Amino acid sequence: MSILTINNLTKTYGKITAVNNLSLSINKGNIYGILGPNGSGKTTTLGIVLGIIHADTGDFKWFEGEYGINPRRHMGALLETPNFYPYLSAVENLQIIAHIKKIKNPKIDELLSLVNLAERKKSLFKTYSLGMKQRLAIAAAMVGDPEVLIFDEPTNGLDPQGIAEVRETIIEIAGNGKTILMASHILDEVEKTCSHVAIIKNGNLMATGTVGAILSDDIIIEIGSASLAELRTLLISIPQIRKIEQDNQHFTLQVDKDLSTSKLNSMAFQKGITLTHLVSKQKSLESEFLEITK
Secondary structure, three states: OEEEEEEEEEEEEOOEEEEEEEEEEEEOOOEEEEEOOOOOOHHHHHHHHOOOOOOOEEEEEEHHHOOOOOHHHHEEEEOOOOOOOOOOEHHHHHHHHHHHHOOOOOOHHHHHHHOOOHHHOOOEHHHOOHHHHHHHHHHHHOOOOOOEEEEEOOOOOOOHHHHHHHHHHHHHHHHOOOEEEEEEOOHHHHHHHOOEEEEEEOOEEEEEEEHHHHOOOOEEEEEEEOOHHHHHHHHHOOOOEEEEEEOOOOEEEEEOOOOOHHHHHHHHHHOOOOEEEEEEEEOOHHHHHHHHHO
16 A cells, blocks of 8 residues: 655745655555755655645645545654653653644553653653653654654764664564654664665655665675686676676676675686686675765
8 A cells, every 4th residue: 555655746945946856655564764965855855745845846645545635643743853841751741742632542651662761751851861852752753543654854963872772663663564754864774774765865866765775785896807708708697796897907796695706706717717806895885875866
């Protein structure tokens, strides 16, 4: 089932195009990351699909239209720094949110356990660390048991421990069958959390697909021989090699993780090819991301 379909969205602010002809499809159960540098249009896109910002052109549809013109009650969102009453406890703050949302049985204890705040549920909000505050905000977004959760930079400003805690919380929520749409400028966050990713820059969609396909952890191998023509013939025949580039002295290969240099060396030896150069390198996800967005 398609949870959200975006068709040719465009939004401009004067001479600046924040979102340019953007189309995406997000299916039920995805942890879908919108990844891009600051100012790339991520927050504007989330604002549009939440009905906060009006697009110039294009349209979008939630839940394939199942809930008519008011799908918001099936969605929870965390878009900015969480605002709670500092002199109230986590339970009291969530009770207020449940009242505002008109939720009669908000299951507050379950939500606080899910975000690992059960032991601090009676502590005042002002005593919470930044990571705890962010996890409480995630619990607040889940009041009413929405089908979809939307997070804008959920780990922004957190220390490494806080980032790890929020990441684990998001993965656990998704494991319970929720669909999550998350904007981030942090490659590592998306790579470790999301199942799918859309990379955008200056409002333009640069790449989209599963994280494994877009941000691959393939191996880079440099290989050379005095018989480059014979070596190329061999390399073309190996299915685990995804990409072959050649310079004057050797080939650079993008290969599956299960194709080792020893296997390549053995294959070449069997064909009577003597290798003069063979080096394996782990492909950098950061360099790949920079390459896509440059």
